[in-house]
Amino acid sequence: MDRSSNQVAITGIGAISPFGQGLPALKSGLLECRSCLKPLSIFDSGLSPAPVVAEIPELPNVDQRPGFRLSRTDHLAVLAALDAAKVAGECSDFVEAGAIIATTVAGLSEIEPGIVSDPAKYYRAGGFARATSYQPSHPADAVRVWLGLRGPCWGVSVACASGAMAIALAATMVMTGDAPIMLAGGSDALAHYTLSGFNSLRALDPDPCRPFDKNRKGLNLGEGAAVFVLETLEHARSRHARVIAVLRGWAMTNDAFHHTAPDEQGRGLADSIVSAMAMADVAADAIGYVNSHGTGTPLNDIAEVKAYETGFRARSSPVPVSSTKSFFGHCLGAAGALEAAVTIAGMQASALFPTLRLTDPIESPAVDWLMGEPRQQPIPVGMTVSAGFGGSNTSLIFELPGDSKLP
Amino acid sequence: MSADHPSITGIGTVSPFGPLRGLIGQRKTEPRTVTAWPSDGARRAFLVDPFRPADVVPGLKTRRLDRLSAWCLVATALAIEDARLDLKGEDKSRIAVVFGTGFGCLELTESFLQSMAANGYAQSDPIVFPETLTNAPAAHVARIFGLRGPNITLSHKGLSGEGALMQAASLLRTGQAELAIVLAGDTLTRTMYDWFETAAVLSGAAFDQSSVALSEKRDGFVPGESATAVVMESARRAQRRGAPVYATFRSGFAAGDPKAGVSVARQALGDSLPTDVRVVVASANGSRALDDLEGVTIREVFGAEAPVIAPKGFLGESDSVGILRLIAALSWTENNKRPLAVLLGTSTVGGCAALSFELP
Numbered sequence: 001m002d003r004s005s006n007q008v009a010i011t012g013i014g015a016i017s018p019f020g021q022g023l024p025a026l027k028s029g030l031l032e033c034r035s036c037l038k039p040l041s042i043f044d045s046g047l048s049p050a051p052v053v054a055e056i057p058e059l060p061n062v063d064q065r066p067g068f069r070l071s072r073t074d075h076l077a078v079l080a081a082l083d084a085a086k087v088a089g090e091c092s093d094f095v096e097a098g099a100i101i102a103t104t105v106a107g108l109s110e111i112e113p114g115i116v117s118d119p120a121k122y123y124r125a126g127g128f129a130r131a132t133s134y135q136p137s138h139p140a141d142a143v144r145v146w147l148g149l150r151g152p153c154w155g156v157s158v159a160c161a162s163g164a165m166a167i168a169l170a171a172t173m174v175m176t177g178d179a180p181i182m183l184a185g186g187s188d189a190l191a192h193y194t195l196s197g198f199n200s201l202r203a204l205d206p207d208p209c210r211p212f213d214k215n216r217k218g219l220n221l222g223e224g225a226a227v228f229v230l231e232t233l234e235h236a237r238s239r240h241a242r243v244i245a246v247l248r249g250w251a252m253t254n255d256a257f258h259h260t261a262p263d264e265q266g267r268g269l270a271d272s273i274v275s276a277m278a279m280a281d282v283a284a285d286a287i288g289y290v291n292s293h294g295t296g297t298p299l300n301d302i303a304e305v306k307a308y309e310t311g312f313r314a315r316s317s318p319v320p321v322s323s324t325k326s327f328f329g330h331c332l333g334a335a336g337a338l339e340a341a342v343t344i345a346g347m348q349a350s351a352l353f354p355t356l357r358l359t360d361p362i363e364s365p366a367v368d369w370l371m372g373e374p375r376q377q378p379i380p381v382g383m384t385v386s387a388g389f390g391g392s393n394t395s396l397i398f399e400l401p402g403d404s405k406l407p
Numbered sequence: 408m409s410a411d412h413p414s415i416t417g418i419g420t421v422s423p424f425g426p427l428r429g430l431i432g433q434r435k436t437e438p439r440t441v442t443a444w445p446s447d448g449a450r451r452a453f454l455v456d457p458f459r460p461a462d463v464v465p466g467l468k469t470r471r472l473d474r475l476s477a478w479c480l481v482a483t484a485l486a487i488e489d490a491r492l493d494l495k496g497e498d499k500s501r502i503a504v505v506f507g508t509g510f511g512c513l514e515l516t517e518s519f520l521q522s523m524a525a526n527g528y529a530q531s532d533p534i535v536f537p538e539t540l541t542n543a544p545a546a547h548v549a550r551i552f553g554l555r556g557p558n559i560t561l562s563h564k565g566l567s568g569e570g571a572l573m574q575a576a577s578l579l580r581t582g583q584a585e586l587a588i589v590l591a592g593d594t595l596t597r598t599m600y601d602w603f604e605t606a607a608v609l610s611g612a613a614f615d616q617s618s619v620a621l622s623e624k625r626d627g628f629v630p631g632e633s634a635t636a637v638v639m640e641s642a643r644r645a646q647r648r649g650a651p652v653y654a655t656f657r658s659g660f661a662a663g664d665p666k667a668g669v670s671v672a673r674q675a676l677g678d679s680l681p682t683d684v685r686v687v688v689a690s691a692n693g694s695r696a697l698d699d700l701e702g703v704t705i706r707e708v709f710g711a712e713a714p715v716i717a718p719k720g721f722l723g724e725s726d727s728v729g730i731l732r733l734i735a736a737l738s739w740t741e742n743n744k745r746p747l748a749v750l751l752g753t754s755t756v757g758g759c760a761a762l763s764f765e766l767p
Binding site (some may be wrong): 027045046047048073098104108114119120128131134135137145149151152153154155156157158165171172178192193195196198199200201211252253254256257271388389392 | 499510519520521523527528536538545546549552554555557559560563567570574580581605662667699757758760
């Protein structure tokens with residue numbers, strides 16, 4: 001792929017998170033080290049005690065569209081996409097834009113377990129409209145309808161690597177000319193289904209999570225959405241759009257190891273880190289910050305540390321790493337996109353965000369653990385990594401336009 | 408045709424014709440009566456007869472997997488065999504899996520919901536939960552065959568199969584993978600069938616044997632289920648290893664607007680003439696809205712005399728049947744020597760796509 005003449009520019013970032021709407025709200029929350037994790041209050045999970053989550057108490061309204069019912073996941077996606085489009089500004093070919101929106105929950109947040117005993121009866125009793133939002137493509141479709149997009153439109157669902165992968169796929173699409181502009185990101189709402197599922201796996205920390213700590217006990221679920229506006233650098237320049245960041249490289253890999261457990265040596269994730277750096281044409285030492293996947297589960301975090309030890313073997317100093325899931329939980333299909341937004345927010349603010357509650361980190365010579373307060377330091381190039389059930393991994397590398405060494 | 412264009416070199420299918428390697432031949436079948444759940448009166452669909460995956464792929468373990476995951480594993484094994492691909496000699500970090508599905512692992516999702524309904528949210532089934540993830544079939548294919556390249560699961564209503572083909576082609580063209588297993592599949596379950604019935608989108612043929620799908624009445628569709636896998640690699644690579652080429656992907660275009668069919672079909676046709684087209688593979692399914700939309704595209708772009716096949720008449724409707732439609736069409740047009748096939752995908756609620764393929 002010709003990397004010098006066809007870079008991917010990010011010209012809009014929209015977000016809705018437990019910190020509120022917009023990238024500025026996300027950035028403020030992180031800079032102020034505010035944790036959003038607390039017992040679930042927006043619905044009764046059926047679990048006792050109430051699980052610790054990061055929830056969004058009230059969603060801003062969006063206009064209704066006839067014949068289209070928004071699930072909570074859709075609603076989050078539309079809010080983030082509208083925000084992103086506003087930031088990116090109007091242009092004549094925005095209507096030709098496409099959308100790739102990732103999700104794992106989609107409309108499952110709207111469906112009650114009782115559907116299975118007699119589906120027809122459930123639909124007749126009012127469940128029909130709610131079930132229309134079930135498909136993983138529905139959030140992408142909602143974004144298409146609400147923004148009036150006419151380009152290609154896909155849903156992506158690869159568990160917890162979904163949001164980052166949507167950005168990688170959309171970047172490929174603008175590079176190959178499949179669409180002039182792509183909106184890409186992820187969205188997921190808190191739902192009975194996922195809370196019950198992760199509870200059944202005993203993966204939930206009953207307290208606010210402690211990623212990478214030796215005493216970590218599991219993850220906390222969160223909800224939110226982030227959507228990026230992607231276009232080639234040439235296209236962005238031709239319409240005089242403000243370039244927020246450049247997506248310099250990305251890579252997608254699979255562990256091919258186990259359906260739920262990561263490769264113990266983090267080989268797949270390390271491969272994605274190395275391949276993304278190769279695509280970006282940056283040395284391991286150039287990476288100023290890694291926003292990790294860092295769920296807080298025993299298996300994920302240790303495998304991830306192994307991946308950093310392999311992926312950054314060529315570095316002369318430990319790589320700064322944090323997990324911002326310690327602020328706003330694990331937002332599943334939205335996580336990769338939200339954490340990409342966090343990475344860029346940190347780069348803009350020259351701030352390395354810490355992992356909250358990390359006091360006794362996993363020992364590793366490869367990692368510079370970020371703890372306590374945000375560390376002020378320029379970040380010319382930042383990376384976010386995502387991994388998920390099914391062994392999927394995605395790494396994304398960003399550079400601020402002012403720091404660009406590109407032609 | 409560039410030697411770098413992605414070519415289909417292996418086919419495996421699990422369809423109403425059973426599990427098959429290679430082209431499915433000039434076969435037709437009729438909808439069968441659903442027996443998997445109780446109903447008032449007959450419910451019919453193009454169903455896959457139950458089979459033991461290990462009978463098709465010796466040693467394949469599919470216990471506790473969703474039926475869709477099992478079918479994808481079987482289809483992949485058949486496609487790899489058909490492509491004469493020896494994975495032992497391949498760099499598996501360069502092999503991608505791209506999976507298109509409308510609904511994913513619906514059967515075990517229903518099972519997990521059942522466990523929540525029966526036992527409460529605090530006592531749901533931990534074995535089933537991870538198997539309900541939409542990407543489970545693609546993940547199992549990666550795990551069983553050791554494929555460590557990009558592993559993508561995407562969905563977009565009736566264009567899910569077409570989307571998988573397009574994304575796989577992009578990965579190959581941009582060097583993000585050297586070879587791809589392109590998968591598409593959906594299973595039919597009670598929640599889905601009842602949803603279709605409540606939405607009043609089913610043909611009389613779904614209830615009554617005397618009604619015929621795709622008839623002039625165009626009164627709706629008959630549901631189907633299937634899983635398809637194809638091996639995709641560059642034409643150059645296929646030639647180097649002496650693999651047969653079924654079709655070579657030339658271009659693919661998609662739009663979010665269902666009424667953009669004429670535009671995307673013209674883009675897919677490119678510089679070729681309608682007379683170059685061996686077959687237009689329609690996604691017409693017997694529902695008036697979809698068939699009318701696609702009829703306009705076919706008439707305006709390919710002309711009234713265009714050779715058209717509508718395989719949903721014998722495969723049924725499912726969101727991911729696009730790749731299987733293409734494969735079915737290839738079997739029915741082997742005697743025609745025109746160079747091009749155009750696969751149309753139309754979803755009245757999701758948009759449209761057109762993909763062109765050069766045929767050997």
